[in-house]
Amino acid sequence: MIRAVATTSVIVLAAAVGLIYDESSPAQPPVPSCVTDEDRVHIRAQVLAAVDDAFKENVKHLFTGWLKDAREQPGRASAGLQASVVAYQRARADALEWNPSSC
Numbered sequence: 001m002i003r004a005v006a007t008t009s010v011i012v013l014a015a016a017v018g019l020i021y022d023e024s025s026p027a028q029p030p031v032p033s034c035v036t037d038e039d040r041v042h043i044r045a046q047v048l049a050a051v052d053d054a055f056k057e058n059v060k061h062l063f064t065g066w067l068k069d070a071r072e073q074p075g076r077a078s079a080g081l082q083a084s085v086v087a088y089q090r091a092r093a094d095a096l097e098w099n100p101s102s103c
Contacts, residue, residue: 048095055088065077065080
């Protein structure tokens, strides 16, 4: 069960940040037919935590890159940070709007 929830969380997170869903593609990502209320709350919390963790790691990576290569900085780091903030906001909004039917 834990592995299924973790797998579902990864799929939802990947869809939220656009890794498996291309808006230009007519194919839709798979969605569960129903989710228990308890699982919905748990999955949403896990996705939000994963998005927070990923955002923190990305910011660390951007800063590390800045320290290692000062070329065109801080513009490169700033551009990466702005893209990260937009992705973070979209992923959180998707997770908060995710509302499959109840089982």
